[in-house]
Amino acid sequence: MIEIFRNPNYDFIGKRKWAYYVSIAFTLIGIVSLVLKGGLRYDIDFTGGTLIQVRFEQPASVDKIRASLSKIGLGESVIQQFGDPHEFILRMPLTAERPEQMGRRVQATMSGDAALGKFEIRRVEFVGPQVGRDLQLQALYAVLAGVAGILIYIAVRFDFKGGAAAIIAVFHDVLVCLGALSITNREFSLPVLAALLTIIGYSVNDTIVAYDRLRENRGKSVRGMSFAQQMNNAVNQTLSRTVLTSLTVLFSAVILFLFGGRTLEDFAFVLLVGAITGTYSTTYVAAAIVVDWTNYVEGRVRRPKKAVAKA
């Protein structure tokens, strides 16, 4: 029988003060990056605009493509290499011009450019302004509603403190992921949104496993053990499961990141960051907050009692 831990008894909860600093530092780094860069870089899914993905027979360069596009007044387009140097993505902002016309003009100017050689247009996407805004809002509503659902479920099955702490952990994970996106200059696209939803699910799953263990232990009611100790036991008892599950998720995310192609890269990146922060936040955000919150409430209940005893 292979075992990673045999009856582990690390003091996780005791070091929570340090963890708060770490959590705050990471979320702050993300927020600072987001603020400095003027918010997230949204993909055209959310902003509206036209996207053209081209594959050239000869390796091309951003400069050559820009030179070609400048001739038709589209030199300001965002041009990015997508995977290998044969493939590029061109993004044009919303204009009055119809997308098929713009596509045709782009095709015409690049066909006439000997420096670029032969190419194939592999993907054209156009998102109108109304659709982009609708998508942003609806995605936000969907996520907020989903989070509210989690809060209610945990509040009913466990308690409100646990629900609120789990939600704070979810927000922490999402913020860290968004910060990581911002720092690595990745765009917020639909696949990234899907990855964030996955991370929310994963984070909540992990948190509930810890809560569940705590509830089971409390049922046995060991005397003289502080709430922090009980929580620490629950975390330790589920530690091997936590590590094993995180490892399998990490394996999968790393493989997707390395071999999934450019289409899956951003998705896998968020999954990777999220798997780490999701595991971390169970102990050091959700459990830690529940412990301090409970201590605070019990402290307030106890103090007046002492006052009564004195009198």
Place this chain on the structure above:
Amino acid sequence: MRRNLGLRIGLVVLVVLGSIWYLYPPKKTINLGLDLQGGIHLVLGVDTDKAIASQTERVAEELKSALEKKGIGVTRIAREGNSDVVVQLANPQSWNDAQTVVGEFPNFERRDVDQAAGRFRLAMTPREVDRIRDFAVRQGVETIRNRVDQFGVAEPTITREGTDRILIQLPGLQDPERAKALIGKTAHLEFKLLDERTSTEDAQAGRLPETSELLYQRRIDKETKVERKIPYVVQKRTLLTGAELNRAEISADPNSPGNWQVSIEFNAVGTRIFGEVTEQNVGKQLAIILDGNVYSAPRINERIPGGRAVITGQFTVDEARDLAIVLRAGALPAPVTVLEERTVGPSLGADSIRRGLIAIAASAVVVFLFMLFYYRLSGLVADVALGLNLLILFACMAAFGATLTLPGLAGIALTVGMAVDTNILIFERIREELRIGKSPRAAIEAGFTRAFRTIIDTHLTVMVTAAILYNFGTGSVKGFAVSLFVGLSASLFTAYFFTRLLFDLIYGGRRKLEAISV
């Protein structure tokens, strides 16, 4: 849990067989999204205001002729805004007679009544406005479906989205430009007389009688690709529309070799009107107008009794064929605009799915091997359970006719993660029970029971979230939610019925259980 062993085996076998039945053959049963197989995704916005305006316009015309028939003179009757008609009677004395006629239009309410001046306004009732909006979108969906069917696309999706949008998905299509032209064309065919008294120069300078309008014929030179616009002054009154069409066929254009034309044939009503119009206007030019563009304006030489006409315009065979399709399928009740368009070339779809599938398969293999290595025989049980989980998931997707997209694959990834977690929870719990000195059989019993409480909570929370996402989300968020919800239901099923069953089968038979491989 030794009880009901036969029943539990039966249930699992039933589920497996059912899944295979739904899944076979997989190429036909699993719908791949456009991001995975290539094709066109279009969201069209229906300009329902235009539909209301043209209905109001029609009512104004009808009201005018109804009043004239009763001998009630009007100095002005016109549409105002989208849904109002203003009427100015020539003589306020005829007020009461006029109101009787107005009574025949129950979908309009009288407003701003000024009896002394003989003036009133008719406003379309809100109920009628809603009905027309709804009808315009429904009719639009029908018309587009009709066109796409005639065009010949395999498994198109054409559905209404929200109140005024139409979602169109055409998988695996090779020529997106042509399909878009075919779908987006309003195809409003009109026959109008030329206004031969006003010169095109005067019209372009803005000197145009109120009853006429300036339209253009667009000709694209086949070699230079330069568009030429030829102006025509056309009387506003529509004599006949495409609504009265019976047939539209293509044939070679006898006057212009290499080009094609569309021959049309009117229905009985259209044939009668066409006969009258041509009889009364011999020697004049009749313009054939499609979506505001003049296609041709042949001179009428004599009365045409058979209800046949020809639309020429230097069409290629494809252009002529597409025009015939849109004319047969009928006009859209309101113009549409493209709000969102995604065209994925088939090569990109194939590329992304191949790379994605290889990566997903690789990560699955790593997880399988890891479980086998760490948990030995129990790991094998978990792997088989995971396989069954995916089988059920794909079978359900096939049974619901759900479409598998990239976000859908994300949902499956989370499902697989949680399904593996389920097994890890159970096995770790069994190991723990063994450590505190329980007998192997008691440890299995306690491990499953204890772990199961946790599993139900984790699954239900995420399923609640998935259900909410499905209700609040759009397209891709919905795809994620569906595969996640279905996958987690399958995961609960396999954990409760299948993993436990395998344990019972492997260890249950032995009278004395010494050790378990976990």
